[in-house]
Amino acid sequence: MSPDDNSPSAVSTQSVDVRVEGLRKSYTGNAVLKGIDFEVARGETFVIMGPSGSGKSVLLKHIIGLEPPDEGRILIDGESIQDPGVMDKYRLALVFQSGALLNSLTVLENVGLYLTEHRLKSPQEIIRIATEKLDFLGLKNVRDRYPSELSGGMKKRVAIARALVIDPQLILYDEPTSELDPLSAVVIGEEILSLKERIQVTSVVVTHDRDLAFGIADRIAFLHEGQLLTVGTVEDLKHHAHPVIHRFINIDFQTNHSSDS
């Protein structure tokens, strides 16, 4: 894709593969990641599931280089992200759980921030591209609002729009449907799928939302207490014999109300 071609329908400039090898991380002596290994192929949607506190968000922060590993390495297209210049070479985006939009900027300024700060386009062109990405995610009439004026679902979609402006080769999503009502959660899930179809981007999605995970995953991993218990297809996970996974996948809320009536 030429650098000028930023239309949402355009195919992304080649997605990347990701490999995580022997990743370990401790905080003040407390081991959070205890040796993680997995691979994500180009254009694949890889979901990491697991209960809260299992180390999912920390893992994502390592993949995008926000945290240095104690041991092990992360390879993007075979190159370690710890090596100088590698992170500048690839375009990676993280959609934060909270959205992490800059509160002092409007929605439009947030979405165009990457282009503005790196001076990649003229101001008019940045407005055009940012508006286009917002329209693409169904966000009209919010461009001049501030993040504090938006609902949780809108913030997440603005965060996705901001990630798309980078024209990413890899998008990482941190709990994209947490704090959302079921309808908004489905909309976000559909957007992740449609992005995959339209720009063939590699996606790593961290979630504990079973419906989302089963709906979008090409492959799925289960993280528990800092270790991957399994990596496989959705069907593999659904029929996995490990008691923790079995319970996580099948548990439902039960009440005794029906017996009262």
Added chain:
Amino acid sequence: MFENIGEMLVLLWRTVQALPKLFRQRQKIYDQLFEIGNASLLMACVLALFIGGVIALQTGPVLTQRGLSSAIGGLVGLSVCKELAPVMMAVLIAGRIGSAMAAEIGSMRVYQEIDALRTMNINPIHYLVLPRIVAITISLPILVLFAVLVGWFGGGLVAVLNEKIGISFQSFFVNLRLVVELKDVLNGLIKSAVFAIVIGTVCCHQGMVTIGGPRGIGRSVTKAVVNSIVLILILDYFLTRLLLYFDK
């Protein structure tokens, strides 16, 4: 406080290294300058008026009793421009602007906005720290200059109006002009520029290392202001010694 001085110096050094990016960040510097000037100028002038006034009030009657009333202008002039205006304005700005810097950067850190900048390959030092430190280093000396002039005026006003002093405005300023030289005013401005760098560095650093939620932000703001004021007062002594050495 002192255990973080190394980290603060590293932050300052990285900011100095980022100076070639200054032109790119000019809009943010203008915004910060406006913010600082708009928030502080009136308060600085009021404070300076009373500082000048109280020096004249404290010293005037004693000097007049001993037949030295003509020296009041020089005394107020020197003490305001070399010591009181730079230190008091620095303390005011640490409380008014430094606290806002620590709170803003601290909340950006806590709510992952700084992480978001990093994922977009935007250096938080270029984006957040550089414009703030440069803006405060430009604006504090300007505020001090205002404060010096208003402080002198306040001193003169009290010297004229107080019945125990009762000298003329003219004799106050004639003596002030005889005693105070341009280098004395410059001395105060140099001090204030150093204080500005201290406030900017301490408060931005404190913001960048904020952890926890709203409580963490509150703690950072308190620490930023207290550490700035302590460092200003300690540095003031050593800077005065240094500048006296060059004064010979």
